[in-house]
Amino acid sequence: xxxxxxxxxxxxxxxxxxxxxxxxxxxxxxxxxxxxxxxxxxxxxxxxxxxxxxxxxxxxxxxxxxxxxxxxxxxxxxxxxxxxxxxxxxxxxxxxxxxxxxxxxxxxxxxxxxxxxxxxxxxxxxxxxxxxxxxxxxxxxxxxxxxxxxxxxxxxxxxxxxxxxxxxxxxxxxxxxxxxxxxxxxxxxxxxxxxxxxxxxxxxxxxxxxxxxxxxxxxxxxxxxxxxxxxxxxxxxxxxxxxxxxxxxxxxxxxxxxxxxxxxxxxxxxxxxxxxxxxxxxxxxxxxxxxxxxxxxxxxxxxxxxxxxxxxxxxxxxxxxxxxxxxxxxxxxxxxxxxxxxxxxxxxxxxxxxxxxxxxxxxxxxxxxxxxxxxxxxxxxxxxxxxxxxxxxxxxxxxxxxxxxxxxxxxxxxxxxxxxxxxxxxxxxxxxxxxxxxxxxxxxxxxx
Numbered sequence: 001x002x003x004x005x006x007x008x009x010x011x012x013x014x015x016x017x018x019x020x021x022x023x024x025x026x027x028x029x030x031x032x033x034x035x036x037x038x039x040x041x042x043x044x045x046x047x048x049x050x051x052x053x054x055x056x057x058x059x060x061x062x063x064x065x066x067x068x069x070x071x072x073x074x075x076x077x078x079x080x081x082x083x084x085x086x087x088x089x090x091x092x093x094x095x096x097x098x099x100x101x102x103x104x105x106x107x108x109x110x111x112x113x114x115x116x117x118x119x120x121x122x123x124x125x126x127x128x129x130x131x132x133x134x135x136x137x138x139x140x141x142x143x144x145x146x147x148x149x150x151x152x153x154x155x156x157x158x159x160x161x162x163x164x165x166x167x168x169x170x171x172x173x174x175x176x177x178x179x180x181x182x183x184x185x186x187x188x189x190x191x192x193x194x195x196x197x198x199x200x201x202x203x204x205x206x207x208x209x210x211x212x213x214x215x216x217x218x219x220x221x222x223x224x225x226x227x228x229x230x231x232x233x234x235x236x237x238x239x240x241x242x243x244x245x246x247x248x249x250x251x252x253x254x255x256x257x258x259x260x261x262x263x264x265x266x267x268x269x270x271x272x273x274x275x276x277x278x279x280x281x282x283x284x285x286x287x288x289x290x291x292x293x294x295x296x297x298x299x300x301x302x303x304x305x306x307x308x309x310x311x312x313x314x315x316x317x318x319x320x321x322x323x324x325x326x327x328x329x330x331x332x333x334x335x336x337x338x339x340x341x342x343x344x345x346x347x348x349x350x351x352x353x354x355x356x357x358x359x360x361x362x363x364x365x366x367x368x369x370x371x372x373x374x375x376x377x378x379x380x381x382x383x384x385x386x387x388x389x390x391x392x393x394x395x396x397x398x399x400x401x402x403x404x405x406x407x408x409x410x411x412x413x414x415x416x417x418x419x420x421x422x423x424x425x426x427x428x429x430x431x432x433x434x435x436x437x438x439x440x441x442x443x444x445x446x447x448x
């Protein structure tokens with residue numbers, strides 16, 4: 001039954017009679033699309049919580065989630081994002097919430113001390129461009145979470161999985177740290193291709209309430225096998241130490257995002273599902289010392305270097321390659337850079353590299369030279385872009401990059417192989433280059 005009180009008389013009366021309930025249900029989720037104060041920020045897409053727990057086991061029995069109506073954009077390309085949002089909020093209601101960490105059960109069904117679930121640590125050697133500072137963060141330290149984190153990063157001494165330390169009350173302490181787990185679905189904000197990895201399944205198992213089917217875990221490329229330094233230290237330390245050894249600073253980057261989108265220098269996301277650009281931007285003032293990253297940047301005044309950082313603050317301002325949107329000025333058509341969506345194929349007059357977007361496409365680098373289109377006395381050049389989406393095949397033990405609906409096929413024999421392209425398409429001569437990735441990076445075992 002549902003009871004309501006009269007605030008003037010103090011009288012309590014039954015508003016709705018008790019129903020029959022939901023027989024044979026283990027969990028009930030109430031979903032709404034209502035605008036309230038929590039939806040005031042453009043960054044808030046949805047929110048959720050549990051609203052009833054078992055007195056015996058502490059397991060959530062019911063929960064609610066609200067999707068902010070202003071975030072419901074009716075475009076096919078938003079379906080994946082909205083589905084992921086619902087998964088994210090459901091996971092909060094089921095167990096990944098700071099308000100539930102104190103209710104977890106061990107393998108014998110006994111309530112675990114909260115200190116066996118989450119612990120805080122202060123590191124005195126958090127490197128910044130101005131030297132080391134103290135940095136306090138929290139970790140989930142439960143057995144399966146710790147096991148996954150150590151295996152994922154290839155770090156046998158890792159404390160556990162770091163929790164987000166920034167954002168509002170509903171973000172900090174109840175999501176995975178964005179710097180460490182970038183596109184994991186339970187990070188504090190979705191910026192690209194969210195995946196629900198073995199890490200999120202591990203914490204669900206460690207609640208003591210659920211059996212988990214680990215074969216359903218999605219692949220998390222971010223941070224894979226990058227070691228203890230990547231998982232525990234600042235991106236400033238990672239970038240400086242890699243630079244000192246003349247090694248790639250990936251998955252971070254140091255290319256300032258141009259204010260003119262036409263001058264965008266693109267690469268590929270780690271999973272090669274999207275064309276990407278570096279999120280490095282200039283802020284109006286210096287970042288907090290804890291998050292000042294660079295000792296130097298090309299063409300940047302040393303006096304202003306403290307203003308430069310990634311556009312995603314939850315990632316500790318660490319810049320990385322991220323998918324993005326284009327907006328064509330002529331027909332106002334908005335498209336994003338995800339390769340697997342057919343609708344993102346560029347208009348014919350700007351499709352320099354004969355790109356094809358769709359379920360059979362991945363992102364490939366184009367090298368340091370721009371693609372060009374020629375027709376008699378007409379000549380046009382793609383200003384800077386250095387990557388694009390192309391269809392591929394895994395066949396005969398090789399990776400093949402294909403053009404024009406598989407009319408032309410080019411085999412990749414090794415990582416870094418350069419394929420020079422010169423083709424006539426719809427009356428224009430197209431010239432450019434595609435760089436082969438390693439065959440296993442796309443084809444896996446099929447490339448053996």
